[in-house]
Amino acid sequence: MFAVVVVVIGLSISLLVLLAVFAFAFLDVAFAGPERTSASGSWRWQPPLVRGDQLLAWATGVARTTTLRRLQTPHCAKTAKQLAAEIYEGAARAIEESPHAVKQAKPNCPSCRHQMIGVTAPEVLAIADEVRRTKSKRETQRIRNRAAKTTKAATGLNHEQYEQAQIVCPLLDNDNSCAAFDSRPLHCRGWCLFSGEDGDRCLLGSGDAGSLDSHAYTVGRGMEKGLSQGLESAGLDGNVYELNSALNTALDTPDAAVRWAEGKPVFSGCRSYEAATHVPA
DSSP states (O other): OOHHHHHHHHHHHHHHHHHHHHHHHHHHHHHOOOOOOGGGGGGGGGGOOOOOOHHHHHHHHHHHHHHHHHHTTOOOOHHHHHHHHHHHHHHHHHHTTTTTOOOOOBBBBOOOOOOEEEEEEEEHHHHHHHHHHSHHHHHHHHHHHHHHHHHHHHTTTOHHHHHHHTOOTBBOOOTSBBBTTGGGHHHHHTTTSSSSSTTTOOTTTTTTOTTBHHHOOOOOOOOHHHHHHHHHHHHHHEEEHHHHHHHHHHHHTTTTTHHHHHHOOOTTOOOOOHHHHOOOO
């Protein structure tokens, strides 16, 4: 009888400890302040052992929750940059869990350079900030001019036509390095090389995604979707835009980050990435 009582007590204590852990985790997600470091909640970016639609749903959910938590406080000029940085760090942690993705040691683009890229407002504002901070005025102007030029070249093209036109990303140099690698969009972060004999092949170049790491790609898509949903729920612009037009606007509007944080339609004249999918060939 005594042994049974001991077992029951032991199980009860274990259950209480387990409930306490789950309660702490829930409260941390629901009520943690936006200034909490991402390291303190790094467990949130640990993807479950799932694939496909389930992994997509997880990535969407965690990005949406993080976005809403970050936007609890009044918005300012730094809000977009801070939000993008937090989502980027989380996406990197989740993508690193793939056993096949090759970690990029250099700021080079692994794509064929000609894919249309989707980007949310916080992401393109973070890119514009990095360009202004790290590049000379001459180089910044060169990127701005290229973005304006490629915006015109991409007008009316769907995704397939865009690739066939071989329109190069305005952030890429001749050596394939990215001018804003640290702030590159989630869309780009999902394009990771696959460790294998096909790992160096162009990811989407001839309609073949054989060397694209599916885990990284799914995480990238889910995080972008969750970020977009979180922004819309917070009353901010959550649209996904075509990179060229959005970057052109961000670099051409000095107070774009402030205006976006105030809820103003900074990118209303930019092309929707989703709309380009439905343009007739």
